[in-house]
Amino acid sequence: MIDKKIAVFFDCENVSSKYASDIFDELANHGEVTIRQAYKDWSNNHNKSWDEQLQKFAIKPIHTVSNTASKNVSDFQIVIDIMNTIHSSKVDIIVIVSSDSDFTGLSIEIKSKGFKVIGFGESKTHDSFRNACSKFIELPIKDKTSEKDTSDILVLLKDGINKTKSNNGYALVSKVGSYLINKNASFNAKNYGEN
Numbered sequence: 580m581i582d583k584k585i586a587v588f589f590d591c592e593n594v595s596s597k598y599a600s601d602i603f604d605e606l607a608n609h610g611e612v613t614i615r616q617a618y619k620d621w622s623n624n625h626n627k628s629w630d631e632q633l634q635k636f637a638i639k640p641i642h643t644v645s646n647t648a649s650k651n652v653s654d655f656q657i658v659i660d661i662m663n664t665i666h667s668s669k670v671d672i673i674v675i676v677s678s679d680s681d682f683t684g685l686s687i688e689i690k691s692k693g694f695k696v697i698g699f700g701e702s703k704t705h706d707s708f709r710n711a712c713s714k715f716i717e718l719p720i721k722d723k724t725s726e727k728d729t730s731d732i733l734v735l736l737k738d739g740i741n742k743t744k745s746n747n748g749y750a751l752v753s754k755v756g757s758y759l760i761n762k763n764a765s766f767n768a769k770n771y772g773e774n
Contacts, residue, residue, distance in 0.1 A: 583610030583671040586664050588657050589638065590677035591619035594700065594718070596628040601720045602676060602699055603636055609672060609697065614664060616641050618653040654681050661685060665692055672697060675712075680705035687711050735759060 585606055589599075606612050615638040619629065622642070633640050641660070645652040661673055673689050675682050678700035686696045690713060698704075698712035709715040739755040 584669060585610050585612045585672045585674060586614035586661075586668065586670045587612055587616070587674040587676065588661060589617040590653060590657060590675070590679060590682075591617050591629050592653050593677045593679045596632045598676075598699070598718045598720075599632040599636055599638075601718070602674075605699075605716060605720060606674065606697075612674075613670065614668065615639060616660060618643055618657050620644060620653075651681065654679065657682075658685050661689065665689060665694055671695065674699065676700070677708075678704040678718075680708045683707040683711045 587602070587606065603612065615636060617629065617633060617638045618641045619626065620643055621640050622644075632638065641653075641656060643652045643656050657675070657677075661675075664670060665673065672695045674697045675686065676699045682698075683705075686698065686708065689696045690711070695713040696711070698708060698715040699718055700708065700715070701718050704715075704717070736755065739759045740750045743754040743758050744750040
């Protein structure tokens with residue numbers, strides 16, 4: 580049984596609501612989501628799709644208002660709330676749903692405090708944020724029917740096998756997987772259409 584406690588923070592100004600269901604499906608493999616928060620200027624009339632997801636998944640909306648032309652108000656509030664969460668809540672995993680590389684430093688800090696960081700973001704997500712996470716999952720989450728260049732996958736797997744094989748020439752699949760994720764958090768089977 581998975582008994583990890585998860586806190587998930589949605590940067591709604593930077594990610595589409597259409598991914599919410601897939602994200603919660605994936606997080607069920609990691610533990611129980613006990614904190615669900617979404618950040619945006621909710622007074623805006625263009626929130627219908629997010630409003631539906633807030634109700635469906637019992638996500639707490641956090642209203643952010645900019646007093647200046649800055650677009651990073653939600654980012655700042657996410658950082659504050661995550662830091663408060665890791666200092667005052669009993670969670671094991673912090674999840675950041677954003678394609679914004681501004682969360683790179685935050686992810687590094689969270690990991691340095693002993694928490695696992697799972698990132699979700701679209702293909703446009705910069706490598707710095709992907710690599711700062713313990714695990715990064717690209718949106719949309721690929722299914723087994725998705726096509727990906729198999730030559731790229733084979734190169735990754737060969738590298739993992741060569742780096743982890745024992746003296747007898749065999750490599751354990753678990754060690755290959757761990758090596759690849761440690762090398763680059765986006766080397767995740769989900770990003771290649773596999774479980």
